[in-house]
Amino acid sequence: MYSIGKLCREFNLSRSTLLYYDTIGLLTASERTRVNYRQYSEEDKKRLGKICAFREAGVPLNQIKDIFDTGGMDESNILERRLNKLNEEIRYLRLQQKLIVEMLKGKTPTDRKMLMDSQTFVSILKSAGLDDETLNYLHVQFEKNSPDSHQFFLEFLGLADEEIKHIRGCCQQEERRA
Incomplete structure (x- = not known):
């Protein structure tokens, strides 16, 4: 005890x-x-x-109590709602991050932390041995398994909205062909 x-x-x-x-x-x-x-x-x-x-x-706490009171039957539902809420908060934070980056453009603070750009990220992946075909496959799988996260990731890389639409559209077409 x-x-x-x-x-x-x-x-x-x-x-x-x-x-x-x-x-x-x-x-x-x-x-x-x-x-x-x-x-x-x-x-x-x-x-x-x-x-x-x-x-x-x-x-x-009230939702934790619900999980225990239902013998865990509501657990998945409650956790999925929490995950969706976190995704919304992350999306909002990414938007704020993007706005701040846009506001800082043209200014030259000495210690500026920026988003990783797509070219840097791609070069890191290629130096790790991934080729264009594998990178494309990763995008297709990302879009297939978690479209919202794929959107967030592309925004994180600082891609323009039109480029994001193009990449996601290509992934969706590729997925339909498979």
Whole structure:
């Protein structure tokens, strides 16, 4: 059995956090001592580990509770929604990044960090031994398996919108032929 203090130290949580989890029904101690101290079982400890993992992934407590309350049936749905939200946030951050780069064009700050351009990235891949056919195959697979991520990646490389449309269109045509 584990005391509240031991679990707090092991998971680097405050005592009030565990008490709050108890209050909302997320993690309840399996037993109480004669003097009413909480005692947590090995199963409770595993559950707390899962709670911490979901929290690290940014899943809200009420949704974590839903996952446990449904025996994990909602887990994929909740995680997919979280992933979509993260993708939206990343897209927004990339847009901000792109806007800042555009605003900085023409200015010459001494320590300017820019996006990696496509030519540099391609030259790195070619120096690693990839040829044009393999690079094309990678684009096609990227587009097929994760079109949104492919879009984000092409934007990250600083490609113009028309060039991105062209690359993605070619990938889609190639995929239809396969």
